[in-house]
Amino acid sequence: MDRNQATGLILFAAVILVYSLFFATTPEIPEVEPVTTEQTESTQANTASQAATTDTTSENDSTLDASRRAKYGVLATMTVxxxxxxxxxxxxxxxxxxxxxxxxxxxxxxxxxxxxxxxxxxxxxxxxxxxxxxxxxxxxxxxxxxxxxxxxxxxxxxxxxxxxxxxxxxxxxxxxxxxxxxxxxxxxxxxxxxxxxxxxxxxxxxxxxxxxxxxxxxxxxxxxxxxxxxxxxxxxxxxxxxxxxxxxxxxxxxxxxxxxxxxxxxxxxxxxxxxxxxxxxxxxxxxxxxxxxxxxxxxxxxxxxxxxxxxxxxxxxxxxxxxxxxxxxxxxxxxxxMGYFFVSWVNKYIIVNLFAFLEKFFTNYGVIIIIIVFLIKLALFPLTYKSYIGMAKMRVIKPEIDELKEKYGDDATKMQQEQMKLFSKLGVSPISGCLPMVLQMPFLFAMFFFFPNAIELRQESFLWATDLSTYDTFFNLPFTIPFYGSHVSMFTLLMTVSQIIYTHFNNQLTTATGPMKNLGYIMPVMFMFILNSYPAGLSFYYFVSNMVTFGQQAMIKLFVDDEKIRAKVEESKAKNVNKKKSKFQQKLEDAMKASENSRKK
CATH class of the missing domain: 2.70.98.90 (Beta-galactosidase; Chain A, domain 5)
Structure with missing residues (x-):
């Protein structure tokens, strides 16, 4: 019992006492009955009990104050x-x-x-x-x-x-x-x-x-x-x-x-x-x-x-x-x-500012994602074009490469040397199709970090997705598939199908065979399992990106056919008949010969 409670009880008792002395009616005096020994002992016991209670209350209140002062010193009053x-x-x-x-x-x-x-x-x-x-x-x-x-x-x-x-x-x-x-x-x-x-x-x-x-x-x-x-x-x-x-x-x-x-x-x-x-x-x-x-x-x-x-x-x-x-x-x-240092710059300096700019004109974030895909693909179109031309060149010289494989298939070093000579003579670079794609990778990976952390997409709906910041549940499964979940994300499914179609189309443009060719079909299925529980905005971005890339390559194919590319290759072949080897090419061949000699020894 603290000081406030003790004070309240004392005041309450005082009010009752004053009321009983001045305002209560005087009762009739009953006949005096003889007081028994038991009644006397009971009264004495009650009186002693009340006295003990009063003494205990005062002692507890005093002890509490003393304890408070001992703990807080001059600050004790601030604790009440x-x-x-x-x-x-x-x-x-x-x-x-x-x-x-x-x-x-x-x-x-x-x-x-x-x-x-x-x-x-x-x-x-x-x-x-x-x-x-x-x-x-x-x-x-x-x-x-x-x-x-x-x-x-x-x-x-x-x-x-x-x-x-x-x-x-x-x-x-x-x-x-x-x-x-x-x-x-x-x-x-x-x-x-x-x-x-x-x-x-x-x-x-x-x-x-x-x-x-x-x-x-x-x-x-x-x-x-x-x-x-x-x-x-x-x-x-x-x-x-x-x-x-x-x-x-x-x-x-x-x-x-x-x-x-x-x-x-x-x-x-x-x-x-x-x-x-x-x-x-x-x-x-x-x-x-x-x-x-x-x-x-x-x-x-x-x-x-x-x-x-x-x-x-x-x-x-x-x-x-x-x-x-x-x-x-x-x-x-x-x-x-925003991702690792080699992709974070894309998010910090490009994507964040694009979102902030487009938010001024559009309220639907599905539309904003589509516009961002188009803008990025437009900016990267020169790289896409170079990649397509590089792969097309490799495709048209495939007969020459196949001849070298038949002739030097058992000698890997000689095969590499002859391939280098062929590429130099025809004016073709084996990395011309891959390098532009590699340069586009930061944009692809940047989205993997941006969309899961984009508060702009939180509780924003688009088509059947009620929240683009989490997965879209097109329908629930009556069971759980390991590593996949118990729901089907339609945007992830569309992304997977579009990636498989794109891979099939891309394989027609390249010389990839065997495991490399099949890997292109396995990867989309793996990502379907990974991205099924990721934000719908991310899967939707990849889906739209695949479709736009597919459209770009189809458009390029209309204006660039294999016959024109073959003509350019033959033109380069004629120019390079008497071309001397570059210092880099010579050093590369010397290194390959030294490696082969070392291997034989």
């Missing part, structure tokens, strides 16, 4: 109060903050909905817990034990942007602890400041220690894909980005160097902390729970240095949209996985 919840809100987010500890209790992203169309709570007090601790003369002081007095004010800058500032203060005659939160219109960033005013010798720590645990709430229907794309990311003050992996096992790491920011980044949204200066003594932990309502369990502990009793940092509560994150701080856009 009533909790209030306060809200900072703009057009994008709603942040609920408690007056007890100045803890962020809930964050709602107003522009977005969860997969079941409920409000998207990035986290709440059941899923997330933050503890700020500072050293005091009585030991570690948990700020969540203190009650703060709130005040909110709104300001407007010269450009008309309004900013709400919530200030929470708690103090005694010896000093104050002040925490404030600021949220500007049109921003996902909440700036927080912490200040110790006076309290010399009372607050002894020179750093604020944070412990943050978060059970990342599932906001997407495809839990497996969400877990693949959910990571605990961080960025060092030296400019290095890293994260814990995407595995299901418990992962822990202690970061030896200061960091600039740490982010609990799920597939499309992030909750992060960004230092004004740096965070130190950082430890991070990540694991995957069995609970399907939770994507991952994440935790971090770190210290925030105090300078003259002050510290500051910024929360980011918002979407993982590349252009939005890029404006936050250095390296923050890396929360969106």
């Amino acid at each position: 109060g009533e909790e209030e919840t306060l809200t900072l809100e703009n057009d994008l987010i709603q942040v609920t903050i408690s007056s007890k500890g100045a803890e962020v209790k809930k964050v709602i992203l107003k522009e977005y909905k969860s997969w079941d169309m409920t409000p998207l709570e990035l986290f709440n007090e059941e899923s997330s817990k933050m503890d700020f601790i500072i050293e005091s003369q009585n030991g570690p002081l948990d700020l969540n034990d203190l009650y703060f007095t709130p005040s909110i004010k709104s300001t407007e800058d010269e450009e008309g942007v309004k900013t709400q500032t919530l200030t929470l203060s708690a103090g005694t005659e010896s000093g104050q602890i002040i925490q404030s939160f600021s949220l500007a219109d049109g921003s996902y960033q909440v700036k927080k400041s912490f200040e110790v005013d006076r309290y010399q010798g009372v607050i002894t720590g020179n750093a604020l220690a944070l412990s943050w645990e978060d059970q990342v709430i599932a906001h997407e229907s495809n839990l497996a894909e969400s877990r693949r794309q959910t990571r605990l990311n961080y960025y060092t003050t030296e400019g290095s980005f890293d994260n814990l992996g995407a595995g299901d096992d418990l992962e822990e790491e202690t970061i030896p160097e200061p960091i600039k920011w740490v982010s609990f980044s799920q597939r499309f949204f992030s909750a992060a902390m960004i230092a004004d200066t740096d965070f130190r003594n950082v430890s991070i932990t990540q694991s995957t729970p069995t609970d399907s309502s939770i994507v991952r369990s994440m935790a971090t502990s770190l210290s925030i240095p105090l300078q003259d009793g002050k510290a500051g940092f910024t929360y980011y509560f918002g979407p993982d949209k590349y252009k939005t994150l890029k404006k936050v701080t250095d390296g923050f856009e890396d929360n969106v996985d």
Whole structure:
């Protein structure tokens, strides 16, 4: 029983006593009955019991106060109060903050909905817990034990942007602890400041220690894909980005160097902390729970240095949209996985900007994907044309290559030498058909990273697909196929069929035989299993890309026939009759001869 409860009981007893003395009616005096020994003993027992209870209550109240004073010292009075919840809100987010500890209790992203169309709570007090601790003369002081007095004010800058500032203060005659939160219109960033005013010798720590645990709430229907794309990311003050992996096992790491920011980044949204200066003594932990309502369990502990009793940092509560994150701080856009360095440039500098431009004119993202395919294929058309011509040349000289195989088939080195001579004489390069295709590969692979992380496609429908950011279920199977699933994605099926048709058409243009020819049919089937549970937008992009490529090659074939290509080959053959070998060709032949001689020895 605390002091408030004891005071309430005493006041309640006083009211009853006053009422009985002054307002109760006088009862009739009954006849006096002789008092028995049992009644006397009972009355004495009740009186003793009441006295004991009163003594115990006073003792407990006194002990509680003494314990509180021993634990908190001069700050003890700040641990008594009533909790209030306060809200900072703009057009994008709603942040609920408690007056007890100045803890962020809930964050709602107003522009977005969860997969079941409920409000998207990035986290709440059941899923997330933050503890700020500072050293005091009585030991570690948990700020969540203190009650703060709130005040909110709104300001407007010269450009008309309004900013709400919530200030929470708690103090005694010896000093104050002040925490404030600021949220500007049109921003996902909440700036927080912490200040110790006076309290010399009372607050002894020179750093604020944070412990943050978060059970990342599932906001997407495809839990497996969400877990693949959910990571605990961080960025060092030296400019290095890293994260814990995407595995299901418990992962822990202690970061030896200061960091600039740490982010609990799920597939499309992030909750992060960004230092004004740096965070130190950082430890991070990540694991995957069995609970399907939770994507991952994440935790971090770190210290925030105090300078003259002050510290500051910024929360980011918002979407993982590349252009939005890029404006936050250095390296923050890396929360969106754009792929490895040899393909990420395609996404960062081309695809992201194309999407942003086309969004101004089109609202249907299926149409936007089709337009992006056409624009990329148009830009890469010269490479496609060169690839087609290169493969066509190899096709028309196939009779000469077959003759060499019959003549030198048993001597691989001699066969290679004679092939090189033939290619030089006919003006044909064996890599002329492959190199343009290789140059197009970054665009093909870039999409494999872009579409699974494109928040622009989230909950956007097209044709039968209700959400382009997850797989389209054309119909469900009554059983589960290993590595495939229990549903059929129609866009993935169309992509597979189109790739097989394209492979068949391509084999007519090349000299591929045997295993290489069959590999072209096996790969689409393998990708059908892989992509069946990937976003519908990705499969749709590959399907449209295959169809456009098929159309380009069919168009090229109308204007470029084999007879014209053969004529060019014969023309090159006539020109190169007396052509001397190039230094590169001579060195290559010498190397091949040396290799053959070494092999024979």
